[in-house]
Amino acid sequence: MQEMKTLYRDDQTLCLIDQTLLPTRLETLRCDTVESVWEAIKTLRVRGAPAIGCAAAYGTCVGLRTLPQTATMGQIAARLREVTDYLASSRPTAVNLFWALDRMKRTYQTATQNWQKSLDLSETLAILWQEADAIFEEDRQMCRAIGRHGAALLQDGWGVLTHCNAGALATSDYGTALAVFYAGVESGKRLHVFADETRPLLQGARLTTWELQQHGVPVTLLCDNMAAQVMREGRIQAVVVGADRIAANGDAANKIGTYGVAILAKYHQIPFYVAAPSSTFDRSISTGADIPIEQRDSREVTHGFGRQTAPDGVDVYNPAFDVTPAELIAGIITEVGVLCPGQLPPQ
């Protein structure tokens, strides 16, 4: 399988695919200032919760490069605070962003406490780059494990449908839902992926088809409203999607349109799987009814393609995601195995 790295560290620089240029241009952006990392997260050049977490961790290290080699611990600690606060301001709601920045700060605090000696800049950087590499590697292992568990559910020759992009471009490695397909193909199964374009922002058309092409996995693009017809034609044997949050009872929030796909799968007796790391489970939420539905800007629908496609002043409904009830989900594919909806991963 061809290498396609969403982001990676090159010595002291964070390199990432500029996703705003996809699918028509593939360019790697080299970020050697914290400002360039902040801008990349802010403007969605890098997107997807796990990928943002990795970018922020590496961005923290990049941000310390402005210090002189002779910096004192006070100067290092102050700059670390400054850099992490700054990166935290790039996107307001990405949980992995804050999680990764907290982990970098805690790593530094623990190091200064445990070592009981003064850490100079090069020692500090060695520890922080190592921690960022660890975050990256854990994410990679998570993807691989999800892929392995999910691939076992698929059979040679199957058609599989996905919605939105829960793929390599959203993680440090090969994704969650798409990891299942990549691992299936790697294990020698012939799979054909059908990708919903995923209105309004077309992540399926722009990103999912592109990365499957890059990996040499056969893919067919369709408009969201064509999925039922493809199922009726008998061309889909399983559906695999990602998730943004999973309630304790197994109800799963994901990109708008996922719930409809789950109903169509049920009607056609096709198993519907959710692939997500165990960190996606939110035990504080008992059912999906408690997950609020975010409304987004109507212009995403009315001016989606750089051209106005609906009349001025029209009322628009544009929820960012929906909740698929547990009873429509055949299984939740996590890095610790395939869970029945309602079953929780070990803590």
Add this chain to the structure above:
Amino acid sequence: MQEMKTLYRDDQTLCLIDQTLLPTRLETLRCDTVESVWEAIKTLRVRGAPAIGCAAAYGTCVGLRTLPQTATMGQIAARLREVTDYLASSRPTAVNLFWALDRMKRTYQTATQNWQKSLDLSETLAILWQEADAIFEEDRQMCRAIGRHGAALLQDGWGVLTHCNAGALATSDYGTALAVFYAGVESGKRLHVFADETRPLLQGARLTTWELQQHGVPVTLLCDNMAAQVMREGRIQAVVVGADRIAANGDAANKIGTYGVAILAKYHQIPFYVAAPSSTFDRSISTGADIPIEQRDSREVTHGFGRQTAPDGVDVYNPAFDVTPAELIAGIITEVGVLCPGQLPPQ
């Protein structure tokens, strides 16, 4: 209800809304040459089978204007053949186009046979304009009758969902599926319409929301993949869509995405109605399985609005319509009443 005429006759001229400029500009095009009528049909300035039929009938009359008042019957008959052949070449598959042109020719033949005298140009034009007016008026009556029968199925305060544009802009009057909503509102019921945008060509976003706005009917635009969520929220009490062809058993072909909406309605226990004139029934086809599914250009999906939104060379599935099986249809609303799927209108 505000007047919004898709097309109408103004003395010897055909006037029509240039639908290619919607929803951002409303302009009426005055066609006083047959070439301008041909161009309007060809380039979709006027669209929808019933509306095309009316435009072709009026266009036939417009085309005779080039003759001198002293034209012989031989010259009139030759020009009539020339004009109808020319208009028939505007779009290859619109059945109503050929039907209307045949009817205009037959009207002239019958007149010359019955009158048993020479018809001059002004007498001929009087007969042909009258026949075009009759085609227009029959279409109007059909819309009104469908509206009346369908409106009786709706209750005050209901939310109703439609897909694509089976509205005023597709007919000489106020449509088929949308006629049901217009008639409901006219009869004093408060309705709120939810309009699927209808990818790939966005007829729902561009045309349905626009004409409902023009008529003052409350409407909310949504992406196709949001319909399930709106149903789950309890905001939809009925679905009404149009049809392109209905098989003898009640299976109904309509714009791609209709079948999926029917499944979603079934899951949420919402009645799903098809509104279409009895001429839509094709008794030669026993079930929907015999209706071929036309594939359209992949660029409609990948280059929807002047911008490339999918990678080069990607495989695309782009069927123009799908077939909703009779068991998902609660009733077929025709001009002769509401039929159970499988029941045929009187011939």
